[in-house]
Amino acid sequence: MVLRLVVGLLLAGHGVQKVSFRLGGRGLTGGTDEFRRDGFRGGWLTALAAGVSQIGGGLFLAAGLLTPLAGMAAMGVMTVASTVKWRRGLWVQDDGYEYPMVLVVVGAALALTGPGRFSADHVVGLDPWPVWSGVAAIVLGPAGGLLTRVALHRPAVPEGTSRHAQAVD
DSSP states (O other): OHHHHHHHHHHHHHHHHHHSSGGGOOHHHHHHHHHHHTTBOSHHHHHHHHHHHHHHHHHHHHHTOSHHHHHHHHHHHHHHHHHHHGGGOSOGGGTOSHHHHHHHHHHHHHHHHOOOSSSHHHHTTOOSOOHHHHHHHHHHHHHHHHHHHHHHBOOOOOTTOOHHHHHHO
């Protein structure tokens, strides 16, 4: 329960920052700019989808509600974050993928092991989840994140070349 609460609320807070001025966020415009700087197309819709996935996945993890799906959402969005930070190396002090990787692993562990007795899933009789649902979440979450990266990421533009000039070529 403590793991779900801490990680779920931190993930939800991270999403709030993407779409609002709360918790030190720069609003949806700031989130959109961040995605553009990282090479993603889709504008505000991409930032909104990422923020909503983080908020929803985080709150559902914290509550222990639909835990395999919540873990899958966390794994998907943080897999995308890992791919952005991959070239910077592992460690967070170098803006690496350490933090997103930890969230992917925690999402996987919770999807596989379940939310525990003190959870919404347990209260409504959804716990224990079948093992196949956790395994499916572990496969589909990161796969969805990788597909999102492929679909929405633009190739790097050589220095001194505008995106318009690149599109014309």
